[in-house]
Amino acid sequence: MxxxxxxxxxxxxxxxxxxxxxxxxxxxxxxxxxxxxxxxxxxxxxxxxxxxxxxxxxxxxxxxxxxxxxxxxxxxxxxxxxxxxxxxxxxxxxxxxxxxxxxxxxxxxxxxxxxxxxxxxxxxxxxxxxxxxxxxxxxxxxxxxxxxxxxxxxxxxxxxxxxxxxxxxxxxxxxxxxxxxxxxxxxxxxxxxxxxxxxxxxxxxxxxxxxxSGAAHHVLRPETAGRITAHLAGKLGIAPTADAFAAVPLDRLLPAQAELRKDIATGPDPALWGEAVLNAMPFEPVTDGPVLPGPDCGVDLLVGSNREEYRFFLVPTGRLHRLTEEKLRSTAEAYGLDPDKALPVYRDARPGAVPGEIFDAMVTDWFYRIPALRLAESVPGSHVYEFARRSSAFDGRLGACHAGELAYVFDRLDDPQYAPVTGHAPPQALADAMHGAWVAFATTGDPGWPAYDTRTRPTMVFDDPAPTVAHDPRARERTLWDGIR
CATH class of the missing domain: 3.40.50.1820 (Alpha/Beta hydrolase fold, catalytic domain)
Structure with missing residues (x-):
């Protein structure tokens, strides 16, 4: 029935x-x-x-x-x-x-x-x-x-x-x-x-x-959001008003808004795009700036990221092995890092890595990992994880990329929609552990490992053959961002 x-x-x-x-x-x-x-x-x-x-x-x-x-x-x-x-x-x-x-x-x-x-x-x-x-x-x-x-x-x-x-x-x-x-x-x-x-x-x-793989750092200030509105209106040949946008048929509006990321990539001018030039996301929440919740927010947090997030954007496009040292250095500078000090730290842990692999590590930190840690630091009692299981897709180059954890969280390793990212033979034991931790957290507030603190920084690392707790993983790379991100 x-x-x-x-x-x-x-x-x-x-x-x-x-x-x-x-x-x-x-x-x-x-x-x-x-x-x-x-x-x-x-x-x-x-x-x-x-x-x-x-x-x-x-x-x-x-x-x-x-x-x-x-x-x-x-x-x-x-x-x-x-x-x-x-x-x-x-x-x-x-x-x-x-x-x-x-x-x-x-x-x-x-x-x-x-x-x-x-x-x-x-x-x-x-x-x-x-x-x-x-x-x-x-x-x-x-x-x-x-x-x-x-x-x-x-x-x-x-x-x-x-x-x-x-x-x-x-x-x-x-x-x-x-x-x-x-x-x-x-x-x-x-x-x-x-x-x-x-x-x-x-x-x-x-x-x-x-x-x-997301926290509280990615927002647009109103003045930047206004520039993006003006750019999209100019692309469509309309006034930058709600009534004018409402009059544009969706089959014109949707392709135009989809082109904005390409516009940012081909003309990455901060004077035109403001802070959106750093992540190429023209649509984000509009606020006066990132705001971290305080310890009194009243919400228990489980927050984390994937070890090689940005490979999702570098490997399928072929950029991983085309990215230049010049691009790597200019991005470090745009993020506020000193490339002569920061890049050797990333290279020390990745001997023989090409510039694209160092770029992935640095951008993963800027975009995903450091914002997650800042959020956990702002709310005592938070739990932190890292997904590190490397996919076999793209001959293993896709790694522990963005969205790679989803099949495990949903316990849907047999869903063909996940296969292009999970690759061959994703381990069911890891799905049991990760999905089980999410269920436990939703049920009790405790996913099964110690809460994060700024002294020992316990982090559950979900990887093969078994998840383990690491304390302050890649600490030297983390400290590069102190006072910057």
Whole structure:
């Protein structure tokens, strides 16, 4: 018999899988963000009568496809339709009373791509292990993050807050405990959480957080965001206003916004792009600058990164062995490092490495690892991890790259959408350990290793043949960034 749960907007009917867990897909948590609601805060969803079928994923937010070669590496699903502010729920116990821990998942995609629909983000393994899993869509690109006068910034973050409010108001009907919500995300999803940790509108809506390969450092100041708006408007030949952007057909707007990263790469002028020139991300949360939460943020943290994050961007494109010493040195300087002092430190641990391999290590630190450590340092009791299992993909050169941990966290090593990144024969024992740690953290706040402190810096390293705790891994490289990042 198909399960039925009742939300504040109406009843929904889901499906039951072979292992007995239930899923409810495509449930609206906000009204369609089009027409008079375009570029506006999310509005409440419309109620319905009867029982709504929740057996298929709903529409996805508008986005351009990933550019090659990343379109073959990253799971992506596009489902047309305006009712894109919807979410999915997986639960082992549909109906009130169970009060199970809840995980709310925010996908990555550089704030221009991604959705909650790929099979890679199926929450069945979490439900199997006693966790109610929720995955919302949120607005991307210009609709979600373009800085426009007269409308609120960070509409994609407002969508995430609206989804969390839906969880607060409705998740008990699906067997969840609204007082035990873990907000988890990867890449742009984790960066979103880094901002929400200091947003008073989100306070109390989640109680634990998992930040994978993203923290609180990647934001755009309003003046930089305004320059990006002007550039995109000029590309489209329109005024830089919300009404003008709303009048542009999506088949023109989406390719234009996708070209912005290429524009930054081909003309990396800080006078034009501001701080976006350092990470080539024209769409990010708009704030007055990075803000780290204090010890009183009221949220338990599990935060970390992958050992060779930036290989994801260097290896498939062939840049790993084309990158020059000149580019390596100029990037170090742009980050505030002295290349004559910093680069030898990175080379000492990687004898014989080509410039691209040193570039990966340095950019991985700047973009991912150091922000994660700064976040852990700011909230006592945080737990820190590093994913170090090297993939066999691209003849082993892809390494422990960006997004490499996702198949293990979701315990979906057999999902073909992960195969291009995980490579051959990913170890199930590592998925058992990593997925188990995430479930334990969502359930108790303790993933199974000591909390981080600035004296011993314990870090769980997820690698073959078994995860181990390391104390202050690559300390010399970490200290290069003191006072800089």
């Amino acid at each position: 198909r399960p039925v749960c009742t939300t504040r907007q109406g009843a929904v009917r889901g499906t039951v899988s072979a292992d007995g867990t239930a899923s409810f897909l495509g449930i609206p948590y906000a009204a369609p963000p089009f027409g008079p609601l375009r570029f506006r805060p999310p509005a409440p969803p419309r109620a319905w009568s009867g029982i709504r079928d929740a057996t298929a994923h709903g529409p996805t937010p508008p986005k351009a496809p990933y550019a090659p070669p990343f379109d073959a590496l990253v799971p992506e699903t596009t489902i047309p339709g305006e009712d894109c502010l919807n979410l999915n729920v997986w639960t082992p116990s549909p109906g009130p009373g169970a009060r199970l821990p809840v995980v709310v998942w925010l996908y990555g995609g550089a704030f221009t791509n991604g959705s909650a629909s790929p099979s890679a983000y199926d929450g069945g393994a979490f439900a199997r292990d006693g966790v109610v899993f929720v995955s919302p869509n949120y607005r991307l690109g210009a609709d979600g993050f373009l800085h426009l006068d007269g409308v609120p910034d960070n509409r994609g973050l407002l969508d995430q807050i609206a989804a969390l409010e839906w969880v607060r108001d409705n998740i008990e009907a699906f067997g969840g405990d609204p007082g035990r919500v873990t907000l988890a995300g990867e890449s742009a999803g984790a960066i979103s959480i880094g901002v929400l940790l200091s947003d008073p509108r989100a306070r109390g809506l989640f109680h634990r957080a998992v930040l994978q």
